[in-house]
Amino acid sequence: MDFQIFFFLLEDGIANGAIYALLAVTMVLVFTTTRILFVAQGEFVTFSALTFASLQIGLVPQIIWLLGLLAVIAAAIEIYRAVSDKDFKSIPGTVGLYLVAPFAVIALTIWIAPLGAPMLVQAAVSVAIVTLLGPLVYRIAFQPVSSGSVRLLFVIAIALHFVFQGFGLLFFGAEGFRVDPMIDASFEVGSLIIKAQAILIVGTLALFTALLYVFFGYTIPGKALRATAVNRVGARIVGIKPDLAGKLAFLLTAFIGGVSGVLIVSSTTIYYDSGLLIGLKSVLGAISGGMVSYPAAIIGSIGVGILEGFGAFWASAFTEAIVFSAFIPVLLWLSLRSTPNEEGHEL
C-alpha cells in the first residue's frame, strides 16, 4: 500500500466515521435521556437517503404516507387522552403540533417532487420528513411505556427496526439508490486528492458538534435534556416532563439521522435495509464512550469508519467481521471496568 492509497482509505474512513459519529452522538443523547438504545436510528438515515434519491428522480416519496399515518395516530391518541382527562384546552395545540406540520410537509413534498427543485430544497424536504417522524415515533411507540425497563424499551426499538425496514421495502423497493455528490469537486494537495464531499461530511460533523455543545451547555432546553439524563426524578420535580425530553431527543436524533442520510447517499449506495448496519456501527461508536460520553462516542465512531475503510481494502468480504470483532476487546474492557448501578441491576 502506498501513501496515496493509505490517504484515500483514511479520507474515506474519516468521512464514513463522521456519519457514524453524528449518529452515535444522537444514540448517546437518546439513551441517556430516555434509556432507549435506539437501533432503529439507522432507518431514519435510509429513509432520508431514499427520500432524497426519489425526489432527485422526480418521484413522490411514498414515505409521506407513513408520516401522515403516524401523525393521525399520534393526534388521535392525544385527543383521546385530552377528552378522558377533560383537558379540552389542549386539543387545538395538539392538532397544531401533530397534524399541521406533518401535513404541510406532505403537501410541500407532493408539490415539489415533479418540479425538479434545487438539490438543497430536496435535501431540506427529505430531512424535514424524517425529522417529523422522530417525535411521532416516540409518542406512539415509547411514551406509553416510557417508565418500562431498559430491556422492554430495547425490544420495542428492535421491533421498530423491523417494522421500518418493511416499510422501507414497501415504499422504496429492493433497488439501491445513489445520488451525485452535493459538491462534485476535489482538491489536489501535492499528490493527494481530497474530495469536497468528504470535507462537507466532516464539516457537518464539526458544525453539529459545535451546535450541540452550545445547545447542551448554554440553552435551557439543552440543560433540561442533560438534567433528565442525570436524574429523571430530579427533572420531574423541577417540572421537566420526561416525555417532553423524550420527544425533543427524538426530534434531534431524527433530524441528525436525516442530515446523515442526505450526506451518505452520495458516497454509498443505500438500500432499504442498509439502516441496520449503519445503526449498529453507530452503536459501536456510542458504546466506546460507555453510552454516556459524547467525545468518546465521536472518537470511537471515527475509529469504526477508519477500520471499515482499511478492512474493505485488505479483506472486503470480511469488512463487517473485522469491524465488529475489533470491538469485542473494547466491550470486554468496558464491562470489566464498569461498576453495577441500579439500571444494571434491572438488566
Next chain:
Amino acid sequence: MIALEAKDLKVGYGKADVLDGVNVKVDEGAIVSLVGPNGAGKTTLLLALTGLLPARGTVSYFGEPMANVSVEDRVARGLCLVPERRELFGDLSVSDNLELGGFSRWMRGERQLRESLEEVFERFPRLRERQDKDASTLSGGERQMLALGRALMAAPRLLLLDEPSLGLAPLIVREIFHIISRLRDNGVSLLVVEQNARAALEVSDYAYVLENGRVSMEGAASDLIDNPRVIDTYLGRRQAY
C-alpha cells in the same frame, strides 16, 4: 384559604397500605410539620401529594382537585418538593441546577429568571461562591441549600420539605430552619417532614404525628411540643439542635 388538603389518602405497595386514610391540611402561609417514626409513611405522603406516587383519596391544592394533574403541572402551579435525597443534577453546575429550578416558569414564557437567581444567591451566599462548581462536589449543607434554592426558583406557593435537616451539622440545621421561617414570612406555605421533631415543632404553626400510616395526633405545634406523649416518644430531654 387552604393551600393543600388531602382527604382519606391511601397508598399501598403490594397488599400493605403504607398510608391508611390520612387527612392533612395546610393553611395558606402556615408551616405544618409532620413528625413520626421511621417507616410511618411520612415520605410516602409527600410523594403522594406531589403525584410521584399514585394514591387513592383526594388531594386539592388551593381548592383545585389534583387527581388528573401531573407532577410537572403541579410544579408549574407552585406545588414543589425538596426530597430527602435532594435529587440534584450532579454533573451540572450549581447555577445550572438553579436555572433549571425555574424550568416551569421558563416554559410559561417568563424570562426574568436572572432576578430570581440573584434572590437565591442573596439568601444563600455560599451558593454564589460555588456557582460554577458541579453539584456533585458540594458538601451536605450546600446540597441542601441548593435543593432549597432550586425549589425557590420555581416561585413556590407551597413547599414540601422532606427531612431538611438530615445529616447536617447543628449550626446548619439552625440556619435551614431560620430560612424556613423566613419563607413563611414571605407568604410561602410549608409542609415539613422532620425527624428532628423539636426543631420542626418550634417553627411550625400546626403539626401532625404520623404512626403506622395513620395520623395519631394533631394540633397546634405549641400544644404538641408540651404533650407528654410527644415529649416521651419524639422529643425526649430538651437539647440544642
